[in-house]
Amino acid sequence: MPVLPCLRPAALLGLLAASACSYDLNERPTAGAGAAGADRPDATAAPLREVRWELRELAGQPAPATAETPFLTLRDGRPRAEGRAGCNRFSGPYTLSAAGELRLGPLVSTRSVCPDLPTEGTFLQALNQARRYRIRGNTLSLYATDTLAAPLAQLQAVAE
Structure with a gap:
């Protein structure tokens, strides 16, 4: 049975929308042949x-x-996360198990007393809860579960 000419554009749009929803352009491999980029x-x-x-x-x-x-820095030669949560420094391992997946920790930090402790605690908690990430331009977003939820934290790339 032939498709009515008026339904062809709608069918084509439906197929395009379905295929676009199944592929995330921001997902990148972290191992294998495509890992270099x-x-x-x-x-x-x-x-x-x-x-x-x-x-x-x-x-x-x-x-x-x-x-x-x-700030947060992920070292390349060794899977080590390090940075500063405010006045205290932190470090620990990280893993990139699949495209878009990032797990930090367990993170350890120094224990100096400073006025920014509530911010430090919230930042370290966000880092420990992160399971996924997305980079857009110079912004890194960390997520607890999927990248459709609100990010736990957003960080900006800066020159060291």
């Missing part, structure tokens, strides 16, 4: 590793002003 989906995106990622947003709110800007 895994952190760079395009020429304008910052790489995930060996970049200083400074905190810009935490739990949906602009990052509070602190004496030291909280």
